[in-house]
Amino acid sequence: MVADTWIQRSSERTRLVGDWLQRHQRAIRGLQWCVVAMYLVLVAVPALLPLPDRSAHLWSNITLAAQFVFWGIWWPFVLLSMIVVGRSWCGFFCPEGTLTEFASRHGWGFRLPRWITWGGWPFIAFAGTTVYGQMVSVYQYPKPVVLVLGGSTVAAIVIGLLYGRNKRVWCRFLCPVNGVFALLAKLSPLHFRVDEAAWNVSQRDGLHPTRVIDCAPLVPIRTMRGAGACHMCGKCSGFRDAVSLSARSPNHEIVNVAGQHANPWETVLILFGLLGLALGAFQWSASPWFVEIKQALAELLVDHGFVWPLEATAPWWMLTNYPAQNDVLTLLDGFVLVSYMLATAATMGLGLGAILAAATRAAGAWSWPRFHHFAQALVPLAGCGVFLGLSALSVTLLRSEGLALSWVGAARLALLSGATLWSVFLAWRIAGLSASGLRRVASTCCVTLAALFACSGWVLLFWGW
Numbered sequence: 001m002v003a004d005t006w007i008q009r010s011s012e013r014t015r016l017v018g019d020w021l022q023r024h025q026r027a028i029r030g031l032q033w034c035v036v037a038m039y040l041v042l043v044a045v046p047a048l049l050p051l052p053d054r055s056a057h058l059w060s061n062i063t064l065a066a067q068f069v070f071w072g073i074w075w076p077f078v079l080l081s082m083i084v085v086g087r088s089w090c091g092f093f094c095p096e097g098t099l100t101e102f103a104s105r106h107g108w109g110f111r112l113p114r115w116i117t118w119g120g121w122p123f124i125a126f127a128g129t130t131v132y133g134q135m136v137s138v139y140q141y142p143k144p145v146v147l148v149l150g151g152s153t154v155a156a157i158v159i160g161l162l163y164g165r166n167k168r169v170w171c172r173f174l175c176p177v178n179g180v181f182a183l184l185a186k187l188s189p190l191h192f193r194v195d196e197a198a199w200n201v202s203q204r205d206g207l208h209p210t211r212v213i214d215c216a217p218l219v220p221i222r223t224m225r226g227a228g229a230c231h232m233c234g235k236c237s238g239f240r241d242a243v244s245l246s247a248r249s250p251n252h253e254i255v256n257v258a259g260q261h262a263n264p265w266e267t268v269l270i271l272f273g274l275l276g277l278a279l280g281a282f283q284w285s286a287s288p289w290f291v292e293i294k295q296a297l298a299e300l301l302v303d304h305g306f307v308w309p310l311e312a313t314a315p316w317w318m319l320t321n322y323p324a325q326n327d328v329l330t331l332l333d334g335f336v337l338v339s340y341m342l343a344t345a346a347t348m349g350l351g352l353g354a355i356l357a358a359a360t361r362a363a364g365a366w367s368w369p370r371f372h373h374f375a376q377a378l379v380p381l382a383g384c385g386v387f388l389g390l391s392a393l394s395v396t397l398l399r400s401e402g403l404a405l406s407w408v409g410a411a412r413l414a415l416l417s418g419a420t421l422w423s424v425f426l427a428w429r430i431a432g433l434s435a436s437g438l439r440r441v442a443s444t445c446c447v448t449l450a451a452l453f454a455c456s457g458w459v460l461l462f463w464g465w
């Protein structure tokens with residue numbers, strides 16, 4: 001009751017913020033172009049400079065500064081912002097969004113081909129960039145940044161030139177982090193709420209006949225029920241007196257909306273992508289298993305007279321190759337690296353899938369929608385894991401500058417515990433939609449087991465090895 005009153009009061013204030021955004025689109029565009037300029041400098045300039053030596057510091061070397069800004073601040077806090085203010089990053093700041101929309105305004109405006117709208121792209125694009133990024137050490141070196149981020153930006157511009165008019169086709173269907181952002185934004189306490197009854201009345205009475213909303217990420221506004229696809233740009237605020245920026249419970253969308261739109265690809269992204277592949281990507285360089293597997297394979301190869309995979313290398317744009325930095329991956333390293341990430345994805349994905357299947361069955365007769373709904377309960381944990389993985393780089397960079405950061409371990413534990421409890425609470429609410437009594441308890445226990453299994457990889461990384 002208290003929460004409802006608070007949400008109602010907050011919604012009055014947020015509605016005004018939404019209307020303010022709607023009236024200040026020019027200022028938002030100005031801000032977007034400032035971010036584009038900053039982004040281009042941070043991507044391009046370090047690639048033109050020599051790599052920093054051991055005496056370089058964050059505050060005196062632009063390459064280290066760009067590395068820290070991109071991977072240490074930008075990415076972890078963009079992820080965090082999704083949970084706090086939805087996809088505002090996409091609507092206000094994302095340089096690729098700005099560039100693809102601009103290109104689309106001046107491009108050919110072809111109709112969308114069917115392949116673009118395939119639901120598997122968010123997972124495939126995320127998995128592809130994660131694996132490739134690790135192969136070329138994108139977090140460590142500036143040239144791979146040009147290749148990965150710059151390549152993605154060029155692709156966004158090309159798609160903008162080809163398809164749609166004033167649209168963000170790239171963001172809606174192909175952006176490698178679109179799926180991740182859409183999942184995390186479901187936890188946001190802010191969203192643009194659509195009052196369908198007010199919309200119908202407005203349409204019936206012929207109100208606002210001239211106002212047209214050009215939603216760049218192609219959201220069907222009238223039927224919008226969640227924050228996953230909306231870029232929070234504010235253009236539609238106040239439309240037909242039915243759309244307004246509103247506060248809501250952070251649990252609302254996962255519990256009440258996500259189950260009605262069961263999406264197998266979202267489940268794959270959560271279980272195999274965020275809780276599997278991403279874990280492997282952050283884990284492999286610290287993993288004793290990685291070293292053991294590599295040594296065993298090396299011995300096997302030598303025993304059979306195949307020494308070349310232990311010596312052969314590849315160009316830097318295929319596999320990390322920086323002899324001056326004493327950082328070179330052989331073909332064997334590359335093979336084990338990719339295999340490690342894929343094996344982690346398969347182990348976590350299949351293991352979590354099996355436990356969620358048990359949760360689904362415990363709640364009643366088998367139901368795919370319920371299975372996918374339970375997977376959504378793990379979104380807080382999935383987001384937390386990727387945030388911890390990315391922020392580990394910030395911690396490493398700051399520690400190399402002499403900062404002790406002794407509180408980091410406790411903060412990680414608190415975040416992981418909080419995210420686990422949140423996931424368990426969501427599972428309890430989801431289970432309550434179709435089960436009660438012992439069945440509800442049993443299915444929640446299964447999801448708790450899945451959450452603990454998902455945590456185990458991060459516990460090993462931060463405290464086990």
Ligand code: SF4
Nearest residue numbers: 215230231233234236
């Ligand atoms: S639905 Fe579209 S127009 Fe409305 S705020 Fe979201 S992105 Fe902007």
